[in-house]
Amino acid sequence: MRKTTLKELPEERREYLRIEDVLDVEVERPDVDAPARTASSLDMSAGGIRLSGNQPVKRGDMVWTRFSVPTPEGDRVIESLCEVRWASEGDAESTNKYLFGVSFYDIEPSDRELLLRHVFSKHYGIERSAGPSVEATDLRGKNYGVESLRGVSLEVAAGESVALLGPAGAGKSTLIRILATSQKPTSGSAKVMGFDLATQKKEARQSIGYMPREDALYDKLTATENLRFFGRAHKLHGRRLADKIAEALxxxxxLEKAGEPVRKLSPGMRRRLSLACAIVHRPKLLLMDEPVDGAGPALREEFHNYLRQLKDIGVSIIMSTREAAEALESDRVVFMIDGRALADDSPENLMKLGFATVKLTVGGESREFRTQDYRTELPEALRGLGAEISRLEKVEICENTLDDIIRDHFLPGGDAE
Amino acid sequence: MTFSIIDNAVSIAKRIFKEIPRDRMSVPHLFIFPALAIYIVKIFADGISYADPADGLAPRETLAAGFACFVVHISAFGFCARVFVRERIGGALERVQAIGVSPASVVAGYVCGFAPFVLVQSLAVAAASALIFGVSFRGAAWAVPASAFLLGVVSVAMSMFTSGAARRGTEAFAAIPLILPPALLLGEVIFPLEALPAWLNALSYAFPMRYAIEPLNAAITCEMAGCPARDFFGLIVYGIAMFALATVFFRHREAAPRAVHRMSRKTDGG
Structure with missing residues (x-):
């Protein structure tokens, strides 16, 4: 019996997804009457999934596959009819000596996307380092001759997301551009993944993904062509590039819009493609300049999901925003104004600086009080009403937003002090 | 109704009357540009009367081949500026630069990317000048598309220099009228350079048409040198200089809009 090792396999077979890319798989012969709906193959350039088993199969066989893919809501089982595209015998001593590659023949598009997104995480391949992803010390920078960043220090841990929050002209974009190596600081120092941006820019750039405020895409090219261009600029080529493009899409x-020219994509799709271009080389640090400011709720929610998944993989994220609600989605909020960082804390701690206004309407009369912890103080206030509680008509609670907190505590003229 | 129209017209006229003296472009618009235009017409008239068909060049042939080159020059320059400015305004150039792609790579990429189109266009205009205008090339016929092609490639590098050095896209396009008409007038297409005042003759070295016309005329008049590189030497050196300038003065990001920039200076913000 001839042994086939992985290295002997032709490249297109080696590039098939491995069995360990999914949690669990069951393969069985299909019922002869199994309905075959529209054919839909896994377009990952390599074609499908590489499996191993203890039963011989041959090219052209149809098999049922059942995958278990983890999702935030729990494991999801995906079933699909697959066609065996190649088969060979592996290690004779192994219990699973038959190697074969299958392509999806019949799979729901949503299942296919879920599977690919899971594979994207699996293939991202970040080794979490103990050191910080970003270490910036006393950074100063200019924006066309005007000093827009005046001594900001920042440290970001691996897998941490940080929101730079502030109004226009706060220096957020200058800071992002300096970290993206698109602009040099006038003073101060910064390291990305331990590489000094002044002396080891080339090494640092391999770990950085940058999504500018504009879409930064080529309108005349298709989505795939845009990704290919940026992938090649990151020195990716051939099958490796093709796989990364498919996974990023x-x-x-x-995936459905891969061949569409960018000019025909909706603004939301363009933002998503811009993100795909920023992560096509699988960076460890993602820098985004106002990625969803002004966007609708659907796109925001999509981006929150993407960023959560990237964070879970271990990608550090720094994004700038002018909208406080966006900043609340991050692990940390750095509030910037006039080129300085005025606050750097978790959204929870910042929200504790706020208060709630509680309004009780008792017998047509309004009574208001402000509290930092209405969950404790409201029951006490209700108990304090005594017999009047029977005349209580309405309880209204108005909590401070992060915008209110920033206005009161950090902006000139705020009433916090 | 009539009163309202007149009233509004009067208030608008008053506003414009106040605005014009405060506009810093009003003096150039009202006085300098007309004077310049009159001077250019005078040079043109002098040049036309200076041209002598007896010097071996039929004006029709020179004009046809010269304009063919000029068409390639304008087209390559303008098209490249449009593509480059669009890339810069869209932010893609900044993303490319952040990846680590050098300005030299960008300029070289543009030059190489445009070259095949310039080549096709050069062959087309050379054929058109021969067929439509009936130009007969007594010298090396290949020198006409070769001149046009080299000029087109040099124009791409020149366009990269002017567009890349411009702070904003609007500045890049505003530079086009300052570059292309002088290139035609100072390029010996319409009349000989000897017809120009000395200072304009010296200025003509700054424009690539002058270097392209030399081998073109040589091709028409059968005076092409034994070594073609010698005839194209000026154009090649000019192209290398433009490439170097485009690399050095390369801006990958648009400047802030003028109003925002002024405001940020006042508030000292960023």
């Missing part, structure tokens, strides 16, 4: 839900 799947991750951003753009």
């Amino acid at each position: 799947a991750f951003t839900n753009l």
Whole structure:
């Protein structure tokens, strides 16, 4: 019996997804009457999934596959009819000596996307380092001759997301551009993944994904062609590039639009493609300049999902925003104004600086009080009403938003002090 | 109704009367540009009367081949500026630069990317000048498309220099009228350079048409040198200089809009 090792397999077979890319798989012969709906193959350039088993199969066989893919809501089982595209015998001593590659023949598009997004995470391949992803010390920078960043220090841990929050002209974009190596600081120092941006820019750039405020895409090219261009600029080529493009498209839900020219995509799709271009080389640090400011709720929610998944993989994220609600989605909020960082804390701690206004309407009369912890103080206030509680008509609670807190505590003229 | 129209017209006229003296472009618009235009017409008239068909060049042939080159020059320059400015305004150039792609790579990429189109266009205009205008090339016929092609490639590098050095896209396009008409007038297409005042003759070295016309005329008049590289030497050196300038003065990001920039200076913000 001839042994076939993985290295002997032709490249297109080696590039098939491995069995360990999914949690669990069951393969069985299909019922002869199994309905075959429209054919839909896994367009990952390599074609499908590489499996191993203890039963011989041959090219052209149809098999049922059942995958278990983890989702935030729990494991999801995906079933699909697959066609065996190649088969060979592996290690004779192994219990699973038959190697074969299958392509999806019949799979729901949503299942295919879920599977690919899961594979995207599996293939991302970040080794979490103990050191910080970003260490910036006393950074100063200019924006066309005007000093827009005046001594900001920042440390970001691996897998941490940080929101730079502030109004226009706060220096957020200058800070992002300096970290993206698109602009040099006038003073101060910064390291990305331990590489000094002044002396080891080339090494640092391999770990950085940058999504500018504009879409930064080529309108005349298709989504795939844009990704190919940026991938090649990151020195990716051939099958490796093709796989990364397919996975990035799947991750951003753009597989169906892969061949569309960018000019025909909706603004939301363009933002998603811009994100795909920023992560096509699988960076460890993602820098985004106002990625969803002004966007609708659906796109925001999509981006929150993408960023959560990237964070879970271990990608550090720094994004700038002018909208406090966006900043609340991050692990940390750095509030910036006039080129300085005025606050750097978790959204929870910042929200504790706020208060709630509680308004009780008793017998047509309004009574208001402000409290930092209405959950404790409201029951006490209700108990304090005594017999009047029977005349209580309405309880209204108005909590401070992060915008209110920033206005009161950090902006000139705030009433916090 | 009539009163309202007149009233509004009067208030608008008053506003414009106040605005014009405060506009810093009003003096150039009202006085300098007309004077310049009159001077250019005078040079043109002098040049036309200076041209002598007896010097071996039929004006029709020179004009046809010269304009063919000029068409390639304008087209390559303008098209490249449009593509480059669009890339820069869209932010893609900043993303490319952040990846680590050098300005030299960008300029070289543009030059190489445009070259095949310039080649096709050069062959087309050379054929058109021969067929439509009936130009007969007594010298090396290949020198006409070769001149046009080299000029087109040099125009791409020149366009990268002017567009890349411009702070904003609007500045890049505003530079086009300052570059292309002088290139025609100072390029010996319409009349000989000897017809120009000395200072304009010296200025003509700054425009690539002058270097392209030399081998073109040589091709028409059968005076092409034994070594073609010698005839194209000026154009090649000019192209290398433009490439170097485009690399050095490369801006990958648009400047802030003028109003925002002024405001940010006042508030000292960023």
